[in-house]
Amino acid sequence: MRHDSLPIRHVLPGLLAALDRHGSAVLTAPPGTGKTTVVPLALAEAGMRVLVAEPRRLAVRAAARRMGVSYTIRGERHTGANPMVEVVTTGVLLQRLQRDQELAGVDAVVLDECHERHLDADASLAFLLDVRDTLRPDLRLLATSATADAEPWSRLIGGPIVAATGAAYPVETVWAPPARPVAPPHGLRVDPALLAHVASVVRRALAERAGDVLCFLPGVAEIARVAGMLDGVTVLQVHGQAPAHVQDAVLAPGPARRVVLATSVAESSLTVPGVRVVVDSGLAREPRTDHARGLGSLTTVRVSKASAGQRAGRAGREAEGTVYRCWSAADHDRLADHARPEIALADLTGFALQAACWGAPDASGLALLDPPPPAAMSAATRTLEALGALDPASRVTERGRRMALAGVHPRLARALLDLGPGAAEVVALLSEQLPRDAGDDLVEVWRAARRGGTGFAARWRQETRRLQRSAGSGRPDLPGDTLAGTAVALAFPERVARRRGGGYLMASGTQAQLPEGSRLHTAEWLAIAVADRQAGSASARIRQAVEIDEETARLAHPTTTQDEIAWHVPPGERRGDVLARRVERLGAIELSAAPLKDADVREAVLHGLRTEPDVLTWTKQAKELRDRLAFCHRAIGAPWPATDALIDLADQWLEPELSRARRRADLERIDVAAALKRLIPWSERLERAAPERIEVPSGSHIRVDYSGDRPVLAVKLQELFGWQETPEISGVPVLVHLLSPAGRPVAVTADLASFWREGYRSVRAELRGRYPRHPWPEDPLTAPPTRRAKERRS
Incomplete structure (x- = not known):
């Protein structure tokens, strides 16, 4: 491959010199300059064996194909003509570093598209910097970015910035907001009116401009919706689930005009030839993690200004271009400058395990641009301890090391190690993003994958074979449906759920609901594989689950037995009573309960008195006595007690009734007036202080x-x-x-x-006229007082 005509040629000598002098550098170059494909080959020509790490599998295949070199992604390896360069995902790089910290046989590592701030890329760079500082001072590190904001990277890796400029093809911006307001994105929901507007802007672009159109949408569902609105147009759909033949078609110029509908994967990792127009919906997907409930999901967000700039730049890679932005210039000014890094948003369980295997359990000693959020790391550590990957001192166990090398999330690795090769098919299902039309019954999804005939099924079989080689000895006695349920339950024990009311209660304490019409609605127990919770919703939505029995639930999640003694107010009620029972629970799920007959319920009774003062029967006599005491406290003070503190003095006036009370009815029978008199044994003094x-x-x-x-x-x-x-x-x-x-x-x-x-x-x-029989003297001070009326005259 020749690179004489690409803009990157001007900086190659300086880049090689910087790597020789400093051992590391940051290369900034806009898309289309050749940084992904030319630089690794130039390093190889200089005699170095080069490992290139890309954040996405699509980008790995594309870069390796253009360079004619080898590539490795999870479950797939291809040998190219040039043995000096290999392209891998950042996830594969992490696995290699855990197996061989010295990276024997590698002279230089290129971390491409580091500006995207994927978690695996951040972790890989941190590990590589540690390797260079301790084991391989000769290892050259190069971080490449399509943005110019490289100062933080330069400080982190200790190398200079080498900047390359791209071809100066201007990109015209056309602001194309919807004519009428559309609803903002919420969770995974995108207003259909916005998608219809995006499709209309694509048709407008086809009419007004020449060349292929690249349209950015947030996800696979939105791509499919817009594709369905573009009749009579050659449409290609590019996303993380796209099969290889679609990727090949995208990367090769077509004979006719094309519309490429893509997720953020095409922002900077892929070069799509022939594109002169970009239509940008302005939306992207980000991970969100509810650490308290152990639920993760994707949410739709507005793109950042930096991402919008990356997307627009795709229109000017080969010639002058145009970007149609489906929002207004005023809205653009309000966008965030940069997207938040994945480390600030994602589930950190896998990262925490990698860090622990590296010898940095809390990640505090790692060279990271952004430290992991403490709450997220704490949640990840708790999960790893529950899975047996970490010991109580947060040190990685041998089991944890095997989990880290399995190449899947630690939760899935637990199921694989515990159940053996038989679980590989189920774990492979859960390690891939399921097809958009997959139902909520995971067993049915499994059966569909076994039937084959789809791109997903082919990837699933490939991943299954890989996982079977990593599995433990397992339990060969489990039949299919039971195996699936057990695998999901072991991977997500806090999502084991039991029917309660119209939905399910998970072991974590979160309510969950099946979609309407689900075939699983009769199940008493579920192992929930995929669930999310929309903002503002009290219940989680069950996306995929397997019916299980109580035995499987107990196998996956430890049970506890404890005595519950409390003043309990049933939901929807206002009156409580003493509850004394021995309860067996599976997390928040109650399995069984038996009454406790001889329990000490005194504290529960006192709590009932404090929270429900009307539980005592306040007769007229008792109320009058209480009011007299309250007056004495107001008028005299000590030693007269405040009546609002009577419950605090219960042991002085409610004994022995309090010791005998076992339930609400016992409290209601107490003679409160007689009991109160115990608090004031000086009854004569009360009569003087507040006479009846x-x-x-x-x-x-x-x-x-x-x-x-x-x-x-x-x-x-x-x-x-x-x-x-x-x-x-x-x-x-x-x-x-x-x-x-x-x-x-x-x-x-x-x-x-x-x-x-x-x-x-x-x-x-x-x-006096109304009551003539009663005295009404002119001088009341001298008249005799009387309580009688005048006698009637005969």
């Missing part, structure tokens, strides 16, 4: 009401004739409610002398 009754001038003993802020004396007016001084209780003036002969309030006063002087006359004038 007050004697009035008529000789009556009137009950005092202490239920309000001040004590209240409600008494008929005639019984207070001659009483000028308002009574006080513990220094607090009593509020006197003066009643009519019929017992209705006619005046309220805290100053009797003032009432007799100023208020009595109007009351007398109003009531």
Whole structure:
């Protein structure tokens, strides 16, 4: 391959010199300059054996094909004509580093497209820097990026930046937002109106511009939807699941105009010849991980400005081009500058295992541009300990090392090691992205893959053969459906689920729902392989699962037995009761329960008293006694107790009833008034501090009401004739409610002398005619008090 005509030729001498002098360098070059294919060959021509790491399998095949060299991806190896260069995925590079830290026989490693910030690429570079510092100071490292923001990479690897400029083909920007507002993306959902608009923009581009059209969409489903709207056009669909023949067709110029619908895989890793126009939906997919529930998913997001620039640049690789952006210039200004790195978003279980095998369990000693989030690493460590990959001190176990070398997620590696070669077919299913039309019954998906006839089935068989070589001795006695359920349960023990209500409860405590019409809806137990939870939703959605039995669930997830003693309020109820039972659980799933007869329920009873004060039967007598105590506390203070602290003093006034109480009914039967008197053995002192009754001038003993802020004396007016001084209780003036002969309030006063002087006359004038048989003297201060009416005349 000649590189004389490619822009990268101008920097090759300087790049080789920088690698000789510093041992490392960062090469920045826009797409189309030849950095992916020319540079490795130039290094080989200089006598180096070169390993090129690409973030995607599609990019590996494409680069190896253009260079005529060997490539290796998971489960597939091809030998090329040039033995000096090999292209691998970053995942394969990690595996090699774990097997052979010195990378014997490799002189230089090129980490291509490092700006994409894939987790495997970040980890690979960190390991390579460690190798160079400790074992291989002669190992040359080159990080290449299609963006100019290379300073952080330069500082990280300790090498200079070598910048190459591309052909100056201008790209015109056409802002093409929808005519009417569309709903923003939510989870995996993209407004169909936006997809219809993207299809219309593609048709517009075909009419207005020459050359092939490259259209960026967030995922496989959206590609299929838009493809269905483009009748009469040659359409190619490029994504991570695309079969090899489609990739070959994309990478070769076509005889007629083509529309290539692609995910972000075509941003910088692939060169599509003939493209003069880019149509950008402005959307991409990012991973999201719910560490608390152990659920991961993809979500649709707006692209960053950097990604939008990468996509637009594909239109100017070979000549002047045009990008149609399906959003407005104002919306563009609000985009984030860069996409977030995968290490900040993804499940870190695999990364944590790789780091532990490398000897850096918490990854703190690794040279990373961004440290892993502590919460994500903590969740990953807990998972690895549960899988037996790490010991309690977070050191990798021998089992963990075997998991790391299996080339699949540690969860899947656990199932493979425990079940043996027979599980390879199921693990291979789970290690690949399933077809878009795959149902929720994983056993049916398995059967379809066995029937073959699809690109997915071919990849699945290839991966199965690879995994069978990595498997443990296993359990050959398990039949097919049981094997599938056991494999999924062992891989995802916290997703073992039991039917509850209209859905399922997972061992993690998360509710889950099957899709409507699912064939699994009668299953009592499920092993859930794939589930996600949309933002704002309380339940997870079950994507793929296998029906299992309780025995399989117990095999996968440890059970616990514990005594539960608590004050329990059933869901939807307001009244609780003591719950004392011995419960066997599988995570959050209750398996069995038996009552505890002799348990100490005192704390549960006290909790019930604190949270439901009305559980006690407060008779009128009890309430009046409580109100008197409350008044004493307000008026005098210590030693009178606050009534809101009565439960804290329960051991002083509710014994021995409290010791005998086993349930709510026992509390409801307590004589609260009698019990309260235990709190105030100084009953005579209470009578002085807050007398139950007050004697009035008529000789009556009137009950005092202490239920309000001040004590209240409600008494008929005639019984207070001659009483000028308002009574006080513990220094607090009593509020006197003066009643009519019929017992209705006619005046309220805290100053009797003032009432007799100023208020009595109007009351007398109003009531003397209504109650003529009762005395209404002109001078109430000299009249004798009475509680009787005048005798009737005969």
